[in-house]
Amino acid sequence: MSLFWSIYVGVLITSNIGLAIFLYFYGTRVKIPIEGDGTTGHAWDGGKLRESVRRLPRWWAIMSLASLAVAIGYLVLFPGFGSYKGVLGWTSEQQVAEAREENARKLGELFARYRQYPVDRLSQDHVALQYGDRLFQDNCAACHGTKAEGGYGFPALTVNGDDGDFVVATAMNGRDGVMPPWGAVLGDQGVNEVANYVLRLSGAPHDTARAQAGETRFKETCVACHGADGKGNKALGAPDLTDRSWIYGGELASVTQSIRDGRNGHMPAWKDRLGEDQVRMIAAWLRHNALRDRAQQAAPVAAAAAP
Numbered sequence: 001m002s003l004f005w006s007i008y009v010g011v012l013i014t015s016n017i018g019l020a021i022f023l024y025f026y027g028t029r030v031k032i033p034i035e036g037d038g039t040t041g042h043a044w045d046g047g048k049l050r051e052s053v054r055r056l057p058r059w060w061a062i063m064s065l066a067s068l069a070v071a072i073g074y075l076v077l078f079p080g081f082g083s084y085k086g087v088l089g090w091t092s093e094q095q096v097a098e099a100r101e102e103n104a105r106k107l108g109e110l111f112a113r114y115r116q117y118p119v120d121r122l123s124q125d126h127v128a129l130q131y132g133d134r135l136f137q138d139n140c141a142a143c144h145g146t147k148a149e150g151g152y153g154f155p156a157l158t159v160n161g162d163d164g165d166f167v168v169a170t171a172m173n174g175r176d177g178v179m180p181p182w183g184a185v186l187g188d189q190g191v192n193e194v195a196n197y198v199l200r201l202s203g204a205p206h207d208t209a210r211a212q213a214g215e216t217r218f219k220e221t222c223v224a225c226h227g228a229d230g231k232g233n234k235a236l237g238a239p240d241l242t243d244r245s246w247i248y249g250g251e252l253a254s255v256t257q258s259i260r261d262g263r264n265g266h267m268p269a270w271k272d273r274l275g276e277d278q279v280r281m282i283a284a285w286l287r288h289n290a291l292r293d294r295a296q297q298a299a300p301v302a303a304a305a306a307p
């Protein structure tokens with residue numbers, strides 16, 4: 001608080017409390033003119049109603065004195081009087097910090113028994129899965145979707161979700177996806193060719209001749225991150241370009257834009273906000289779902305293959 005506002009607040013408080021104290025004592029002393037019949041002489045309704053004078057009830061006087069004392073005591077003990085910190089040195093930041101510490105301690109106890117198990121094991125524990133689901137919905141769903149299905153700019157976590165260590169590492173430390181822009185390097189035609197090649201990688205409709213030309217360029221420029229087979233590099237955050245799961249859309253226009261202008265997805269780090277215990281619960285939930293989805297996808301194929 002700047003000095004000006006501190007003084008401003010101080011003056012307001014002093015004059016308010018000063019006025020209250022003044023009225024308190026002045027009120028007991030002031031003489032109200034009383035007529036011979038013990039009333040003020042004010043009369044209504046043709047004299048049927050007359051205003052008499054009564055002493056202030058004692059409880060009322062005591063209550064107001066007590067509230068004055070509480071107000072002054074509060075201002076001495078706690079922050080409130082401008083930038084004066086109060087003799088107790090209480091701050092809301094400190095109270096929040098204490099509450100968080102207490103919370104972390106309770107959660108620590110709760111999670112302690114899960115610490116000894118790897119994520120693979122946790123993904124079979126229904127209590128851990130419930131924690132994971134809850135934590136995911138609270139912290140991750142806003143970007144990655146309630147079923148981790150992803151959305152524009154946010155990868156689906158169903159694809160790599162089975163890899164517990166990868167999810168834990170990525171979620172703990174965050175990640176900045178760096179897909180450099182290639183427009184200036186490859187030119188419009190080059191971008192278009194390589195975009196057609198990317199479409200071919202995922203089996204989407206494409207122009208055969210252009211895709212063919214794009215393959216050479218891809219081998220020169222893109223393999224460092226996306227791999228020779230286009231299957232990506234998890235550690236770099238370079239997505240698999242063959243799996244039909246797109247972060248920024250799989251139509252020619254979106255793929256072209258990704259390649260021409262580059263992309264920079266930002267995944268925040270959760271180390272300090274959630275910590276490893278909770279992130280591991282989320283990873284377990286993601287793994288459980290990824291494996292379940294995979295089994296469901298495989299099922300019809302297996303059924304069709306059966307004689």
Ligand code: HEC
Pocket residue numbers: 136139140141142143144153154155156157159160166167170171175176177178234236237264265266267268270274282
């Ligand atoms: C503010 C939005 C946002 C939130 C919230 C968020 N993420 Fe992410 N996450 C991203 C983005 C963007 C990426 C892609 C980063 C990149 O391009 O490298 C990503 C990537 C990931 C990846 C890597 C996916 C892959 O296949 O490469 C994992 C795993 C992940 N997030 C897990 C989580 C978890 C767990 C949480 C919750 C604790 C979470 N994220 C919360 C935005 C978010």
Ligand code: HEC
Pocket residue numbers: 177178179180182194195198218221222223224225226236237238239241245246247248249255258259263264265266
């Ligand atoms: C330096 C490493 C790097 C190089 C080289 C690179 N990429 Fe990428 N690429 C990435 C990363 C990281 C992402 C994810 C960006 C994000 O999540 O925001 C990405 C994303 C993409 C996407 C979007 C995928 C989606 O799911 O929407 C396409 C398409 C793509 N790259 C194609 C290419 C092509 C084609 C080349 C070569 C001309 C190339 N990349 C070269 C790292 C790279």
